[in-house]
Amino acid sequence: MSKTSEHRKVMLITGTSRGIGRFLAEYYIKQGFDVIGCSRSGSDIKSKSYKHFETDISVEKNIQQIFSHIRKEYKKLDVLINNAAINPMIVPASFLPYDVIEKTYKVNVFATMLFCREAVKIMSRNKFGRIINIGSIATRHDVKGESLYTSTKAAVNTFTRVLAKEVYTSGITANVLAPSVVKTEMSEKIKEEAIQQIFSRNAIDEFGKMEDISAMIDFLIKEDSSACTGQIYYLGGA
Amino acid sequence: MDILKLIYDSIDEINDDQEDNEKVEKKEETVIFGDGSSLDSLGLVNLITIIEQRIEEETGDYITIADERALSMESSPFQTVKTLKEYIEMLINE
Numbered sequence: 001m002s003k004t005s006e007h008r009k010v011m012l013i014t015g016t017s018r019g020i021g022r023f024l025a026e027y028y029i030k031q032g033f034d035v036i037g038c039s040r041s042g043s044d045i046k047s048k049s050y051k052h053f054e055t056d057i058s059v060e061k062n063i064q065q066i067f068s069h070i071r072k073e074y075k076k077l078d079v080l081i082n083n084a085a086i087n088p089m090i091v092p093a094s095f096l097p098y099d100v101i102e103k104t105y106k107v108n109v110f111a112t113m114l115f116c117r118e119a120v121k122i123m124s125r126n127k128f129g130r131i132i133n134i135g136s137i138a139t140r141h142d143v144k145g146e147s148l149y150t151s152t153k154a155a156v157n158t159f160t161r162v163l164a165k166e167v168y169t170s171g172i173t174a175n176v177l178a179p180s181v182v183k184t185e186m187s188e189k190i191k192e193e194a195i196q197q198i199f200s201r202n203a204i205d206e207f208g209k210m211e212d213i214s215a216m217i218d219f220l221i222k223e224d225s226s227a228c229t230g231q232i233y234y235l236g237g238a
Numbered sequence: 239m240d241i242l243k244l245i246y247d248s249i250d251e252i253n254d255d256q257e258d259n260e261k262v263e264k265k266e267e268t269v270i271f272g273d274g275s276s277l278d279s280l281g282l283v284n285l286i287t288i289i290e291q292r293i294e295e296e297t298g299d300y301i302t303i304a305d306e307r308a309l310s311m312e313s314s315p316f317q318t319v320k321t322l323k324e325y326i327e328m329l330i331n332e
Contacts, residue, residue: 068294121287124280125291
């Protein structure tokens, strides 16, 4: 027996223990979605509409377990938001250790691709789906010291544009949403000077808000937004 | 588990969305990819996906049919219904 009625929308968000992912999980629960979230740590989100997986998404079989659960319990997936990402080291490219490069690509790129792959399988059977991969304005600004993180987000941009072309006839759209800098644990690691450098290049020279992100996602996941696909939406006027 | 029946049931599901002149025939020699197939690449992906999910529904185990081995084999298992059936049987028996 399915956990959800056919009318309730099902959304999977990665990286929901904190920051943007957590905000989005709580926001969409309030909007009446069934939300599935995951992170390396546990979650204290308390809601009947929320299911959390404490798991390492750099391991393929862990991702498959999440989708197995979705197929069994919900029978569908309407929206995937690939939000989980790490930025473990802000250093010049010439100092990057191999294991840090590998770990960052596994989470930011490989896991994003695998979540998309599995989501498309469920969505195409239901002839509807909305995929939002969270990008970064870093791919616009090429900030020094951010080569690793920025290159992973550039990979996500290109992957998403190609994916959009492959899945459109199945009723699925795929877009990248690249927020401005919002106050999270991750952005706290960025030097103030680098943040000011980013702001000086944006139309909006201040921190973005979480609500900027949910407003854009609200628009992209609407059924009427079916022609909006294969795009990278930068916030903050980047 | 009758793999051939499972494939035919999956073809039925695919055919619901195919035009009358593009229905996939339920025969072992039916070509499912490449010249002579009525499925495009996305149609094949959808067929494989439906088969994977039906296997999971029947057995509780999820197997990835389009794995690295299948995609790198000289003789693709995705040529006909028969080659696909044989490949799935091999995966299940491993």
